[in-house]
Amino acid sequence: MSVPAPILFEPSNPQHVGLLPAFADIHIACIETDHTIATFTPPLKRDVIIDYWKERVAEIVAGKRTIVMILANDDEGKEQLAGYVALYRPLTETGPFRGSVEKLLVSPSFRRRGIAKKLMEKLEVEAKIHGQTLLLLDTETGSPAEIVYPKLGYNRLGVVPEYGVSPVDGSLIAGTFFWKQL
Template identity: 35%
Template structure:
């Protein structure tokens, strides 16, 4: 398995695989901000819209692939405000349903946490559907839940679900952002 940080050019080269991953993840029941059924064209358009943020350094994306298809991804979103440069949001941690249970999610999470520290980030935050399998991953990786917001987002089937907010302090190793 290769985990690769994608610059704008590499993102373009992996957009089809990332679109398949996103559609399969949502259509498999994971709540990552989309309703099912999610078709490939909509997923592809969403990834294409991320290219500007990647090129501008506002978003960092990693893809895990086996050479043939993308099996996982994770991103860090960096705020533009000067008073927020010490933090980032972990977004769209996805593992293809066929690849779950083999440590890929933890590997992607560790990759993003390490890259955040190298970028001078000291605080990460995220939100995830309350009661989802992702919560076990975050808690076991040292993330702290700070509370849940009821009816925050619709699950892929359209049901309003609570979302739990998490944070984690990471030790910055440089101030390069």
């Protein structure tokens, strides 16, 4: 099955805004299924996570963020949000060339299809368009993502112990940081 082309989330598109509950559902699924450290800890409140994504949309409007997403057909042929990734573009005079990769999340039902790779490729194209030539990101140490990012050309910078709160038991776990020069 071929992976559809990634597209940009457009705040002016009512269909895209209508996907915010699906953004929250994937976010929740990644926390509950994979125990991903992704902003929230159980018990998860869907309405709070939808509000979080509404705030991210406001950042798109403000020119501080780009969200790349892929819509793909599920096993029954219905188009669904398969995954997404965000590029945070902080407005700073000392680092206008830096961008932060955030929330590379793929629905568990769409995994192992190359979606994460396609999302990251499109994100990097968008980063260059906006002048971000140095990308930074972090992931929890020991996660599958820690293996994926080097395959995409990201360099491991190091590990920060006790960086995030585990959604499993509330313990502090390490985070691994990466960077890539585009």
